Amino acid sequence: MSDDAFDPRPLQPLDDYAPPALPTEETLRRLVSRMRESVSRSEEEPFIEPDRLRTAGDEMLDTLVPPPACGPLMRELDRALEDWAADPRLWRRLVVLPPCERNDLIKGWAGRYGHAIVHPPLRSDLVAADGPVNSPLDGLDPAGKGVLVFPRLEDWFLRHRNGLAQVSHLLDWLARIERPYLVGCDAWAWAFLCKAVDTHMVLPKPLTPQAFDAMMLRDWFRELAAEDGTLDRVFRLTSTGQDVFALDADGNLESDYLVTLAARSRGIPWVAWHLWRRSLRSGLDEEGEDVGDKEGRIKGEDTLWIAQVEDASLPDTIDRTPLLILHALLVHGPLDHEELEAVLPVVGRLAALPAMVEAGFLRLEDGRYSCLASGYPVIRTALSSAGMPMGVL
């Protein structure tokens, strides 16, 4: 592990966010490979046939890649917020987080440090026709002491004709108060709110965590998989047999796998975490024997294999309903069926939902649908190709 890999990095202005890029060589290789595959099947033999390997079970994954999916980011947030503690003026801040964040980072931080958390209105109160009712701001003292934390601005609105009253009321209130506050917001909700209610005028200069590059991912995944600080396992690619954590003499990664993973996840740690977990395979076959050892290719090491996982495809429909559903869920976060119907212009049933859950794009939990972080790269590409308004990260 490099010495300064986990030195918490400061938050940066949102406009400065630079997602890691795919190496040019990798981009060309993918292009050529895709063209070749479309013409004929590749005759290259993989180092280990991934079909022979067992998928790593939840228990194994929780040992090798334990949650939460945002470990180093929590430390970075702690560091930034500690810096602000010295100057109350710095607390009038907005932190924009990448999409599919399900760890309640800011709420968790506020809880740990004992700051007052302002909970969002009930969903049913968001679409009241007569303006904001039962506003959570009603009992708050605008001139009081202590930091107010609004962990998820996306929970303050619905993209409905009556759904902007609460967030507009909140922004007006924040513009008037002198009390320190911290607002958290999802990157896709932020893009929508800037258009709908000019949020960037009230909360200018948003901050965001820095992107996770390949070396950051390497150090993080090594740390997660290590026991007592030492890593005695090797993570190899099924395609080439390369050790994905190995460094060359110049200190660069020998394999492009983590570079590609960082680029695909756009530097978002929880997206990379989910993709990493999804690609891991146990070194044992169905009979419980070590495949590498059995074939005489890998001897005397505890090997975990990383398989190339094919991206899922969106359900094949003639209309844009699946894309509209995904976009709505990225803008709002988790929504139930009725809320989805309220924010979508779909005529008739939302028949695509079960297919999208089955395909691995959505998760249905407690009656609410949300986008899976592991599907985010494909979702983002699909929405971008369709020309839909994009989130800022």
Next chain:
Amino acid sequence: MAQAQAQDADTRQQIADAVESAARAASDAAKVASNAVKTQNEEATKILNDFAEIDFVEIAMVLVAAWVIVAASKRVLPFIAERGPSQIRLYFLGSVPIVRLVVLVVATLWIIPIVFNITFQNFLVIAGAASVAIGFAFKDFVSSIIAGIVAVFERPYRPGDWVEIDGDYGEVRSVGLRAITVCTPDDDVITVPHEHLWKKNIANSNDGTHTLMCVADFYLAPDHDPGRIRAVLRTVALTSAYLSYDKPVIVVLAETPWGTHYKLKAYPYDMRDQFVFISDLTVRGKAALREAGGREVTATAAHGFDA
């Protein structure tokens, strides 16, 4: 003295010889020039090359290659445009007529010297004959073709654009040599000759961009709060799932004899969604107006007022 006279006589004789020699040379040159002009005239009046000299195989190969390239571009470029990212769709669609024009020009310039004996005189002869033929028989056809060439450079419409020509509104599906095909919202395909370029107004709603302004109309009885209605309609557009974030939302109103006319103007992120976008604005706008105390007036009331 006598010696000097003899020298003068020699000099005169030499001059006389030189003059005679020059006159002979001039006469020869005139004969050669005359022959050359005669030959040239004979060649110039020959419009077509000798039949035996024309390479028909080469002509056939050029024609086949041109046809293959044009046919392929008409299929491949729209195929890529419809399946690729929407940001590049219009570039691919718009390149079809340009590719065809370039190929046809190159093929024509390639074939003409093989078939015709190109001289200035022949050019005048051919142009004169063609002018008579075109003037009597193919005037409209040629006018459309020339307008089509002008359209490639002037770009009043491109494949993928939404245009209104002579009362017909629709998406330009293809730009041909003589005409364009427009697909209307009711899925009718209309063929419109380029010739309209000379005489008719052509309204292009997106002009090569990826979006266009959509307008939803609402007519309200005058007894309402216009400030609130404007705000409500603006929110209706801002909360549409089809809205483009990069363009403004505008609500304008005007008093008419039968009520207040509101126009909600906004842009969808993809112009192909324009009709569902307007429907979405209309459906949600009507509900929002009812909640805000607005009362819509009907066409019957409007007609009654007019009467």
